[in-house]
Amino acid sequence: MESLEAELSRARELAVDDLADAIEAMGFECTRCGGCCTGYAPDEPGGAPAGAGRGEGEEDADDGDCHGASDAADREPHTATVFPDEVREVAAAAEAHSRKSYDWRDVARPMPFGLDEGDDGERRGETFEWALATDDCGDCTFYEETDGQGACAVHDSRPLICRTYPFSVALDGTSQPMGEAVDEEGIVRAHECEGLGRDISRGDAEALAASLKERAVRELEEAIGVRDGYDPAAAERAAGDVVVFDSEGPKEADGTPIGGE
Numbered sequence: 001m002e003s004l005e006a007e008l009s010r011a012r013e014l015a016v017d018d019l020a021d022a023i024e025a026m027g028f029e030c031t032r033c034g035g036c037c038t039g040y041a042p043d044e045p046g047g048a049p050a051g052a053g054r055g056e057g058e059e060d061a062d063d064g065d066c067h068g069a070s071d072a073a074d075r076e077p078h079t080a081t082v083f084p085d086e087v088r089e090v091a092a093a094a095e096a097h098s099r100k101s102y103d104w105r106d107v108a109r110p111m112p113f114g115l116d117e118g119d120d121g122e123r124r125g126e127t128f129e130w131a132l133a134t135d136d137c138g139d140c141t142f143y144e145e146t147d148g149q150g151a152c153a154v155h156d157s158r159p160l161i162c163r164t165y166p167f168s169v170a171l172d173g174t175s176q177p178m179g180e181a182v183d184e185e186g187i188v189r190a191h192e193c194e195g196l197g198r199d200i201s202r203g204d205a206e207a208l209a210a211s212l213k214e215r216a217v218r219e220l221e222e223a224i225g226v227r228d229g230y231d232p233a234a235a236e237r238a239a240g241d242v243v244v245f246d247s248e249g250p251k252e253a254d255g256t257p258i259g260g261e
Contacts, residue, residue, distance in 0.1 A: 002172055004172075004173050004220055004223050004224050004227065005224065007171045007172050007173045007174075007220055008173075008217065008220040008221065008224065010171060011169070011171055011174070011213065011216040011217045011220055012217055014169070014187075014213045014216065016206060016209045016210050016213055017206070017209075018186065018187075019169070019187075019188055019209035019212055019213060020202070020205040020206040020208070020209035021185075021186075021205075022185035022186050022187070022188035022209075023167060023185075023188060023200065023205045023208055023209055023212075024200055024202065024205040025185045026183050026185050026188070026190050026196060026197070027196060027197045027198050027199055027200055028166070028167075028190075028193070028195050028196055028197075028198060028200050028208070029195050029198035029199065029200060030195050031194055031195045031198075032149045032150045032151065033150060033194055033195075034139075034143060034145060034150030035192075035193065035194065036078075036080075036162070036165045036166065036193065037078060037139060037140045037143040037150060037152070037162075038078055038137070038138070038139040038140070038143060038150075039076060039077050039078050039134065039137055039138025039139050040076055040078075040138075076138060077112075077134040077138035077139075078132070078134055078138055078139055078140050078143075079111070079112070079131050080131060080132045080140065080159065080161045080162060080177070081111065081129050081130065081131060081159075081161050081175055081177075082107075082108055082130050082131065082132050082159045082161065083130075083159065083160075083218060083222055083246075083247075084130065084246045084247065084248050084251075084255075086159040086160070087104060087107045087108045087130060087255065089157050090102075090107045090132075090142070090154050090157055090158070090159065091103070091104070091106065091107045092157070093154040093156065093157035094106070094107065094142065094153065094154050097153050097154060098153070103254070103255075104254055104255030104256075105133065105253070105254050105255065106133060106141070107132070107133055107141075108130040108131065108132060108133055108255070109130070109131055109132075109133050109134070109253070110123070110127050110130065110131070110242050110244045110253050111127045111128070111129035111130060111131045111244075112127070112131070113127065114126065114127040114128070115127055115242060122241060123241065123242055124241040124242060125241075125242065125243075126234075126235055126242070126243040126244070126245060127242070127243075127244055127245075128226050128244070128245050128246070129244070129246070130244060130246065132159070140152075142154050142158075160211060160214060160215035160218060161175070161177060161215065163208075163211045163215075164208065164211050164212045164215050165177060165191070165193070166190050166191040166192065166193035166195070166196060167188055167189065167190055167191070167208065167212055168181075168188075168189045168191065168212075169187050169188060169189070169212060169213075169216045170184070170187050170188075170189055171187070171216055171220070173219065173220045173223045174215075174216050174219045174220065175219055176189065176191070177191055179191060179192055182196070183196065188212070221247070222246065222247045224247075225246070225247025225248075226245050226246060226247055229245065229247065229248075229249050229250075230245055231245075231249075231250055234250035234258045237258050237259070238250070238252055238258050239252060239256075240252045240253055240254075243258065
């Protein structure tokens with residue numbers, strides 16, 4: 001396996017035209033189905049691993065309130081990674097959209113993978129990513145739906161993972177969202193999405209490719225930052241039971257930085 005620095009160099013050298021060629025060959029058009037924004041049953045394509053569960057403090061919604069499901073308890077939450085600076089950008093966009101205040105936990109939650117759940121139901125441990133916040137149904141908290149058509153309340157400020165889905169690049173250290181690839185063209189992978197195989201304009205393919213390259217670079221930069229800033233003693237200094245290590249340093253579950261000794 002190559003070092004993260006070597007993979008970062010590869011990501012920075014990716015040709016947007018080549019990525020656009022691959023996207024154009026596979027085809028894509030968003031159908032606004034909401035599949036990449038909503039919770040899933042664990043056995044459905046894109047479903048979170050069984051047991052990932054809801055975040056700390058999240059409760060089941062009443063039956064019948066969830067998009068495409070009759071029981072919130074049957075669903076695993078939507079899980080999309082978000083960079084720390086994107087958390088702040090989304091919060092600002094959400095405030096402008098709703099004219100109410102948003103704090104860190106309104107936007108992001110600790111990535112559940114790597115956390116353990118105690119007998120009291122509380123999660124503990126350390127994790128290395130943030131995920132977009134979800135509602136009681138496990139849907140992205142910024143997902144909106146009208147007459148079966150999905151939309152994003154912070155569309156113009158949505159994170160790179162959302163801008164580039166259903167595509168990813170096959171570099172070590174970059175994420176492979178929502179399950180195994182269902183198609184690939186060169187270094188570009190496509191993941192479960194009903195919009196695959198549809199015609200896409202060259203301009204749209206190039207715009208998507210540019211965001212895909214940016215995401216690959218950012219993911220590797222984030223991984224290097226997490227690695228270099230990892231502090232195993234941070235958990236002992238944390239006031240809560242969860243520590244999230246991101247490129248800005250260790251944080252508590254509400255985004256509060258954990259200071260040094």
